[in-house]
Amino acid sequence: ARTIERLAGHWRNLLRAIASQGVDQPVADLPLLGDEEQRLILGRWSRTEGVYPGEHCVHVLIEAQAQRTPEAIALVFGDQTLTYRELDGQANRLAHQLRAMGVGP
Incomplete structure (x- = not known):
């Protein structure tokens, strides 16, 4: 059920973007993720911080x-x-x- 709800949200985001940006926009350029989901994926899940050994180039x-x-x-x-x-x-x-x-x- 959660997966279906998430996919339905992606569909709604896509339809809103088509309605506001026009049908001439390439689908690849339209957003699927909502703001909260995008922050989660790009912010929390994509963290790649690491300790860089500064004594070496x-x-x-x-x-x-x-x-x-x-x-x-x-x-x-x-x-x-x-x-x-x-x-x-x-x-x-x-x-x-x-x-x-x-x-x-």
């Missing part, structure tokens, strides 16, 4: 992770993925190219 942490789990997925963008090994390799190539161009700290 991010490139050092990525290198260390690449040594521990080289084949683990580090980045996802659309249907493209990079492993930690690939990310570290691309970062090193970029760093060498920048240094060759005279870029420094």
Whole structure:
């Protein structure tokens, strides 16, 4: 019953948005979630705070992770993925190219 009520609320939100924004709006751009549900999902459930070891730069942490789990997925963008090994390799190539161009700290 709770799931049906939640889905009905999503349907009402969608219909309200269509009524107020017009039928030419792409459905993907219309809201399904109410304010409270959006705050819950984006606020409470999406918390990813963590302790960042401030004594190391991010490139050092990525290198260390690449040594521990080289084949683990580090980045996802659309249907493209990079492993930690690939990310570290691309970062090193970029760093060498920048240094060759005279870029420094």
